[in-house]
Amino acid sequence: MPFEATVQSVPALLDAAAGPAASLLGVSFRDGYVGSIIAVSLYVSLTAVALSTLVSVPAAVAIGLAEFPGKGFVKSVVNTGMGFPSVVVGLVVLFAVSNQGPLGSLELIFTREAMIMSQFVLATPPITAISLAAVSGVDDGVRDAARVLGGTRVDVALVVIKEARYGIATAVLAGFGRAISEVGSVLIVGGNITSADGISKTRTLTTAIQLEARQGQYETAMVLGAVLVALVLTVNAIVVRFGDRGVAG
């Protein structure tokens, strides 16, 4: 998986940077530990958000541009989805991927793929809802103009997406924030596993923080919390920068 490989090369640098910073606080980690949990966190959350975006944005545009009875109800359902407790989603995914569940034969329990599934379920409602709000906020005149100029439905949709891009970017970031910061579902379906040498298999930053807090290692938990905040900040900055470039070009 080249994407995974790319993601995993980044944290090696972060691990090198996090080590000295952590040791200043009297907290030490095994070699490669922090880098590997960052890699798993990014791999799982970015994949889940990418998949969610592929589903959510077209869905939001379709719902936003169409007029149909029950549209208000659909919006309510999507908005409710934003409030899904992550543990409940984790339990539902657990039942699905458990040996006894409908997907049991795929043996997905305690894997990153199961974690991606649960984060996909968690990230999709906020991305859809916020994108929908952004799409609905696009001035009707823009749509009408696109139609009058002979645009097909796809053209109209693309114009609307372009107009709503800031809102959609916000939606994706909100989805990413929800995915990377949640602990309940990835703990249940992922199992918080590392290998014996401390390299993460399904441990994310959030589950690592939970583990440290469980053992009363609050300083270590705080260091990992700071890493998580820095990571989210970095991703947000990159997306914002990327967005500005896109406008300029």
Added chain:
Amino acid sequence: MTIHRRGFVAALGTGAVVSTAGCSSGDTGGDGDQSAGSGSDETDDETGGESTDESVGVAGETLTLTTTTSTYDTGLLDAIHTDFEEMYGVTVDAVAQGTGAALETARNGDSDIVMVHARGLEDEFMRNGYGVNRRDLMFNDFVIVGPEDDPAGIQGTSSATDALTAIADAGEPFVSRGDNSGTHTKELNLWEAAGTDPGGDWYQETGSGMGEALNIANQQGAYTLSDRGTFISQRSEIDLTILVQGPIEDGPEILANPYGIMAVNPGVHDNANYDLAMAYIGWITSPAVQEAISEYTANGEQLFFPEAVSADPDFQQYVPEGWSSESGDA
């Protein structure tokens, strides 16, 4: 990250270990078509189209072990697992849950082996057919810890139940795990033995792991029941002290904390990696690894005492406690 739990077919590498137990495995027609240690290179293509063509033993497979937070958090497993992983070329995925959750995960067929510490729950697990080949693994003990000024005056009490009764009578805060873990189960058994029904403002169920419960007790100046291992590994961070010792330090036997290990029954869950589970049980109960367990320390103190290796037979470790064929109680 691929899991080859189904692809363990020609497990010649583990044949020697497995042969001690393979004869009792239920043959369900799934992956069970394997007379252990036969040595022939027969390839059973029951794997439903998955082309996991492992020709040499169990190499590359993953063993999913569900265990308790009190074992995992001491770091013991990380310390000893490298040896097993290198010996067999496999990966051990250790998932730390409470004893109740660890058994439930195994009951659903989502793990291959369980290492827990609540004999009553283990027995139920075996009686229901989910676990086979149980072995006594190691033990430590529980201790009752509390603030140094000991407002309930339990220090030196030789009876754990008297100590708990004293805490209840004094209405001093007591932190309970409240999470269906082995420690929680032990605590509830102790209250029952003491004839006290805990409840009221002083009794707090936290629903948290042992380390967290110790921290909560520390911050509130409360009493709690802890396994010795977790308490030792965390002692430098908290102000609590041991007020009632367990049997390791000549305390009451009721505070003993034995750990057992069981393979998931492949007759119930045919996807369970039974070969590797039995290899693991063989490995962890071997004299060398039992020695390594006894040498594992935290803050300079031994955390676990091995009990798998013994010259004397102990048949009760294989069956639910008190079971005998004469009584027909199965």
